[in-house]
Amino acid sequence: MFNAASVLASLGRMARTSELKRLGVSERELTRAVRQGEVVRSRQGVYALPDEDPGILHAAEHGGVLGCAAAAVLHGLWVLHVPKERHIWLGVNGTARGRSDSCRIHWDAGHVEVGVLPPVRNTLLQLAVCADEETFFAALESALRQALVHVRDLAWLRLRLPAARRWLVDFARSDADSGLESLVRLRLHRLGISVRTQVTIDGLGEVDFVVGTRLIIEADGKENHDGTKRHKDLRRDAVAAALGYRTLRFDYDLIVHDWPIVEAAILAALSTL
Structure with a gap:
């Protein structure tokens, strides 16, 4: 007789009585396991581990x-x-x-x-x-x-x-590295602004977006807040400036919660290029 909890753990999901029986778990073992709190019955004939x-x-x-x-x-x-x-x-x-x-x-x-x-x-x-x-x-x-x-x-x-x-x-x-990039591209499209995505620039590397010929837009996720990453970003922006590009960098909170500021910044930058 097989242990019900062990079989469910090996499946990695809940299961019906019929499937557990095929895998060697008896009705008696299921009754015992439920009484002991080793498995739970989510509905008649369906069992799961307690931490599901x-x-x-x-x-x-x-x-x-x-x-x-x-x-x-x-x-x-x-x-x-x-x-x-x-x-x-x-x-x-x-x-x-x-x-x-x-x-x-x-x-x-x-x-x-x-x-x-x-x-x-x-x-x-x-x-x-x-x-x-x-x-x-x-x-x-x-x-x-x-x-x-x-x-x-x-x-x-x-x-x-x-x-x-x-x-x-x-x-x-299929080339959006994050949902933030998807949001930025969609929102700019609504404004009639076309962007190039995941662009490789000689001497700089890959950037999230290029608008026109000289505006770079970077979308930084929640994880990009440590000091080392901040220094690398500032250095990249300086290199981009030396190459004749202007960089606008926006984090998660700005893109998700403060989009009007992001939009205004992009439109203002485009008006000066």
Whole structure:
């Protein structure tokens, strides 16, 4: 007889009774493990380890799996905003269990497997329906960057997107190093400003954006705040100036929370070049 907790740990996810039985776990062992607190029963016939993500347990209680922004985060995508409300994917033929007034249900195409996140393309579709276009776009470019979606996934996604969001699939690229870069490119596009991304400049190296011929824009993430990184950035900016470029550098808080200042700075710089 196999230990229920050990089998669940080896799977790395929750599982149905039928799957655990196939792997050698008996009904008696499951009853014992639940009584001892070694495993939990999220709903009839579905078991998990006690330290399972609360969102995943909550989704299983309702008959589905975690979806939308929370699933995107677990997939490793860059997500601008994660709502407090839990989103659950039931697939195309799922059955909601219990009260669902505390969560949002997604019924998009596919079939749910216990403990398995929705495919990345489904997660992106859910984001497109629930979130603003910037959150969706940044997550989409994050998925492209990590090769988590491919041409057939983009075709599947575009076909099912709201009409107003389809252009974002065509506009998306796979070279954005962070969601911040995705936000900057999208917002500048709305202003009618074209940028070149991930540009290599002789004597300087690679920069995030070049606008026109002489304006460099750098988007620094949350992690770029230590003294050593600050010194390297200042040196790069000085080298860029010596080469005839002007550099504008913006951090996470400026781009996400103070965009009007960023926009004004870029427009002012462009007016003088």
